[in-house]
Amino acid sequence: MLVTQDKTQRIDRPLLAWNGFRAFRVARRAYEDAAQTQCSFYLEPVDGLPLPAFKPGQFLTFSLLFAAKGAAARKLIRCYSLSERPTPDQYRVTIKRALAPSEPAGLPAGAASSYFHEHVHAGSTLQIGAPSGRFHLNAESDTPVVLIAGGIGITPMMCMLRWCAQHQPQRVVHLFYGVRNSAEHAFKAVLEEMALKQAQLRLHTVYSKPLTEDGQGQDYQHTGYVDLALLKKTLRHIEHEFYICGPAAMMACLVPDLAAWGVASGDIHFEAFGPAMVSLPADVTQVQGQPVSAPISVHFQRSGRTLSWSGQQSNLLDFAESHGIQVESGCRSGSCGSCVSTLVYGTVGYDRSPDFDLAPGQCLLCVGKPLEALALDA
Ligand SMILES: Cc1cc2nc3c(=O)[nH]c(=O)nc-3n(C[C@H](O)[C@H](O)[C@H](O)COP(=O)(O)OP(=O)(O)OC[C@H]3O[C@@H](n4cnc5c(N)ncnc54)[C@H](O)[C@@H]3O)c2cc1C
Ligand code: FES
Known part of the structure; x- marks a missing residue:
């Protein structure tokens, strides 16, 4: 929610982030590399109200609804870092086209990034979640x-x-x-x-x-x-x-x-701009509690399935999908909140605190692992 309706107040009054998604119009786009694989999109709010500042390093979350040729429309959630310092009028993101892997043959190119490069132009409207993320410059320090x-x-x-x-x-x-x-x-x-x-x-x-x-x-x-x-x-x-x-x-x-x-x-x-395995010394990791030894029982309440976690999957989202349980997801790295689930009982641990702020009783499946028998509202 915005705290001011008046652009003239933008210097005096702090602006708060908004909830959910807000409509933005693409003011212009520009390639940033000679190969034209990385394109900047300049984004202005459709409501014309001033934008909240953000911390340098944070990202925006996009909710995209589009149909590939001949296919039904689908929703994709993707995160993109802000690539320019904060201004009250405009945000900028820069998106690299994710090419199809060279092998095996026949896999599709990245869905969201291809959509941006091929279909998002000046005048396009996009639904965007407010800046967030814990990866940002420490502005209080003057250390090099x-x-x-x-x-x-x-x-x-x-x-x-x-x-x-x-x-x-x-x-x-x-x-x-x-x-x-x-x-x-x-x-x-x-x-x-x-x-x-x-x-x-x-x-x-x-x-x-x-x-x-x-x-x-x-x-x-x-x-x-x-x-x-x-x-x-x-x-x-x-x-x-x-x-x-x-x-x-x-x-x-x-x-x-x-x-x-x-x-x-x-x-x-x-x-990381996606799932990444980074091992850190113990004092950097933030696993909450000690995992009990596998197997651990995981109950998916809405799907009516109880499965046995063997410790082989790197997270609960992969675990659910590998057993045919469909869970909404986006970034798969703890940033966007798409895979949030209510924890009916049990404890979920994380190797690092996720970027997404969890309410009490919620957990993120894409970066979470069971620490004891649990039940999820999924
Ligand atoms: C916090 C955060 C910030 C980010 N900031 C940026 C940023 O500033 N700029 C940026 O460009 N990106 C950024 N990203 C990454 C971005 O969110 C997307 O992940 C990226 O654009 C790829 O999404 P996509 O939908 O195009 O690709 P997807 O459709 O998700 O596919 C990803 C890759 O997998 C390949 N693939 C498709 N199907 C298969 C299959 N069956 N098997 C194997 N491979 C397959 C695709 O060809 C593609 O290369 C950020 C991510 C996070 C989490
Ligand atoms: S898919 Fe983005 S937080 Fe889990």
């Missing part, structure tokens, strides 16, 4: 920041960079950005211009497969991948706050590597 982005993981970092440029221009910010080559190097000109203007911004661009025309020292600084060796060589010490967002494989390596280097768990912040 290390932003580590892999591919489309650059989006929350763009927001953090723009926010720092405006609010903390004295704060040292390193951006380690791993990308294949100049074709997929998003925001290239913008980043280069920012680095020219801001003495405190240090760019470390890493190409894994440079094109023959890509110049080391011009287009990029390093060849290979962003790894601990590069971080140690460049940063020299651990007195930094680390923010990481990228493919599952990158996160699964870098997060434990940083912890092993001695970086305090509270200084390692990360977000």
